[in-house]
Amino acid sequence: MWKILIIDDDFQVLEGMKKAIPWEAIDAEFAGEASDGAEGLDMIQSTQPDIVITDIYMPVMNGLEMIEKLREANFPGEIIILSGYTDFQYARQALRLQVSDYLSKPVTVDELRTVLEKVIKELEAKELIKMEQEDIRNKLMLYEPFGQQEWLKSVITGTSRVAGLSPPPTEQQHWIHRNHLVMGIELMSTIRTANLSLIDWNLFRFALANIIQEILSEDWPESDFIELHSHHAAIMFHIERSESNDSALSRIQTIGSRITDCVLMYLKLNIRIGLGQMKPTWQEISDSTEEAFLDLLQQTITPQLGKPSSLPPHLAIRPIKFYQELAEAIVYSKEETAAQIVDAYIHQLQQMPTITPAYLQHLCTELWTIFAYSLYSVGTVLDELFPDMHLPSEIRRIETATHLQDWLRAKIHIIATSRHWNENSKHKEAVDFMIQYAHDHYAEEISLEDMSKQLYLSRNYLNQIFKKSTGETFTNYLIQVRMKKAQALLAEGKHLIYEISEKVGYKNVPYFSSIFKKYTGMSPSEVGKNG
Structure with missing residues (x-):
């Protein structure tokens, strides 16, 4: 629940506020009260409220002095001024101190509820950002070992x-x-x-x-x-x-x-x-x-x-590197790249004085196992692509490097084309899902990690297939969707820039403005004026 502290030297105002605030409806609780700014500082320190409602003119320490001290101490909560003074100087000073709202007495129950609901919404947004930042920190800590593993794999292979x-x-x-x-x-x-x-x-x-x-x-x-x-x-x-x-x-x-x-x-x-x-x-x-x-x-x-x-002791071919590069090309359906890797390796084999059929057949068996394992990691079962194949018979027919080259190229072509982007491909369905999701949820925080869990494909793989299908990374595509919607909202002329920023998924208005200008060449305010 959100904790609210009330500071006012008028006892009747204190009691009236306690009765007027719809505590249960806004999921809030009374944190305490104080009659001047000095007492208010002590109460804030001891109760750590989320919202402070304060008068300006009070004995010992006035409300603006108290707020200034709170800002110096980096008080994280929201502050609402409720004052009988409507002087512009007070309002301007309150604005400088970044108060959430400035209400003039007397205030109606509806006004109070509306302001509190708005302030609580801002608090929820802050809390969400805090949670997201914590989540990012945790994920970075979680992914750090994986980055190190990739570095180790590069060194060893x-x-x-x-x-x-x-x-x-x-x-x-x-x-x-x-x-x-x-x-x-x-x-x-x-x-x-x-x-x-x-x-x-x-x-x-x-x-x-x-x-x-x-x-x-x-x-x-x-x-x-x-x-x-x-x-x-x-x-x-x-x-x-x-x-x-x-x-x-x-x-x-x-x-x-x-x-x-x-x-x-x-x-x-x-x-x-x-x-x-x-x-x-x-x-x-x-x-x-x-x-x-x-x-x-x-x-x-x-x-x-x-x-x-009969393998020569000075064998210069690097099978582990070959395995790693070819497996990656297969996983991402890069047929041309895979063929180039095979051709380069076969060329190396052909430079050697003696390569036995036993070695070539062993290589076939190794590669088939690697293909099966790698493809399975992205949701494809290799045996289903070759239902009538009798692997041992085919492998026994491999006697020269050229046989191996032809065999590998033929298998890679079938694998790549079977997994190609067509209307019946599950990858096309995945890309369609991502596109639709971006259009339906552009106002929300969209995580590629969450989609990867829904589609049972890895985050990096999703990004790869999305870029191959659309020519854009998913992040860039989402930005385009958001910016087009922002342009449409600006053209309507019904919303303020901060409202449009929130409507298209950006809680940070300056960041939204910089992205918008980068995308359109104009700032949101310039577009609004021209509109």
Whole structure:
């Protein structure tokens, strides 16, 4: 309830006000009373009212002096002056002190109720802004780890040009004076995992991450665990330069064995561990990542061939970076980009002296798993796009890099066109929903996060599909809707600028005016005059 304090040296006025205010109707309560400004200051400090109704002329300290002291103390509540003095000088001084309203005695019950309802509405707006600001602060704190995770993923996969990456965040400053080694982790496919739904697969990944992070917290706290694609993950070990390479490697191998044993014990799943080389700088971490996953690849292919793999030890291709970039292109239906990524990778493969069918077929299997997992995250089930496909048969026919290129291009085309923007696409429905929502709710606070929950698609993904469909970000589109409505309201000539600002979703009038001028080239007042 809103607390109201009344300050007046006239006892009859005090009693009359207490009876006249419709306390229950406006959800308010009586906070107390005072007969002069000095007493009023003490009462305000002790009761912390939301609204102060005060007279001007009172003994000891008049109302304007009291208000001035309240403003100096940053009093957050609203102030209403109720005075028998109608002198313009008093009103002007009250305006300078930013009082909410100036009423002349005697005041009617209807006038009092109207003013109090208006002031309470202003208080509600302030409270809402305060809550929104707190919510933004909480979200920033919540999203901070995700931003850090994206930075870590860029470092470990090399998907951003390392030279262009910003230095490590504060939490990673110790990296600069450490050596680094990456452990690649592969969750191996078994009969049990082959029949898992993607939801169950996600649960296993979550459990796997918990086990690994718990072991790392005990055995090597200065490390980072990063989830990659579907059945891949990695650990970055940051190593004191005073420790010998042999000692560090021995301890890391022990941790790898412990992780493998725990995952088998608790999840009944098998994982495979690959290790990269020690690197002296954080900019080289992605090189260690590739070495770790090439180690995994070597372990995968050798049993298939029954002899040591023919993969050259100096293999320069970066499969983890390739996986990451291709998965992102697939998720956002960027067929042309995906095709370019495939062509560039195939070109690299073709420069190598020997690439075995076993390696190419392994690559197909890896990519198919990654596609399925990535598409599922945005609501598409890969198997439904290829209902009659027999994946093992198709993979066995891949014997050359050109076969792989053709196979990937064909699959990507089907995926991209099946998810394209047409009248029956759920993405078109999502965009239509967002457009309609902007037109229906432009006067409200609209959160892309709230819409993402309604549509079961991620916030970033919604922004991507909206921009692809309309050519605008959702934020810019919403501003356009609001500005067109503001122009229409100004043309009517029935509303003040602050009223129009509120009607189109802006509580801050100066901010509304700056946006309006940026959009139309004129300020709202200029448009109003011309209208």
